Amino acid sequence: MTTSKSKYKISVILVTYNHESYIDDAMESLVMQELNMPVEVIVADDGSSDKTLKKINSYDKKNAFLKFRYLKNEKNIGVTKNYQRAIAECSGEYVCILEGDDYWIHINKILTQADFLDNYKKVDLVANNFFIKDSISKKFYLHKYFSDEFTLLSSEMLINENIIGNFSSCMYRRSALINLPPEVFNITSYDWIINILIAMNGLVAFNYKPISVYRLHSGGHWSSLKSIEKLTLQLKLISSYNKITNYSFSDDFRIVTNRLKRQITLAKMKNIYILCLIIKYSPKNIKQALRKFV
DSSP, rough: OOOOOOOOSSEEEEEESSSSHHHHHHHHEEEEEEEESSSEEEEEOOOSSSSHHHHHTTTTTTTTTTEEOOOOSSSSOOOOHHHHHHHOOSSSEEEEEETOOOOOOTTTTHHHHHHHHHHHHTTEEEEEEEEEEEEOOOOOOSSSOOOSOOOEEOHHHHHHOOOOOOGEEEEEHHHHHHTTTTTGGGGGOOHHHHHHHHHHHHHEEEEEEEEEEEETTTTTTTTOOOOOHHHHHHHHHHHHHHHHHHTTTTTHHHHHHHHHHHHHHHHHHHHHHHHOOOOOTTTHHHHHHHHHHO
């Protein structure tokens, strides 16, 4: 186990919290990476009470190029603060993220994205397409259409649609991450606002070739929320996000706000309709309805 902090070209932040059931996939995808240089791995576990850390430790010698460093944390500090401390500990020029319930599917994920940043000096973030795995149905869905092309995204485009969608598909320049406004870590911050802020000062690229899997499961911090809960949380966060971007995109956030309100209204109407059907077709009412057809 490597404990000292040193300079690397690439850092990987491994973010975990009670991921015992999923961490094997993440670790196997990490140690399978074909590398030609030492890569720093910052293990940022947020006080797991299961065997997540024990499982990670069983993998940390399986790829000689990966140099693991474990951040101490005896209590849960929350997703946003956990990311803040992990970013601060990175020494690499480039930083990629692997959340413990996701995994990569390309053996050159790290080097491919690093090469991209090497070649496109003005790009501060490159993200790739990904598959979504539904842990209940066991089905995979492609996030966006497959292509070898990439596109550049602005903050306005990311506000309108969070095309990047998750941290595990991303690689950042560390210089862009450490220049994020500190107050972003004092609010609930997901990949959406982080990437909007990154795009305010540099280019953001999205490659349509999928190289990772984003897992939907009942224990996920975001994926466990019901649809209406996600919409409501997004709506609640927009005022903070508008403020932290210095109200530069008020019109864009206003459009999103109106869209979210419509979606929440429709979701509530749908729930009311379903509830009415349940009441209407309760066992007693079903019997009464069947009599009309016999």
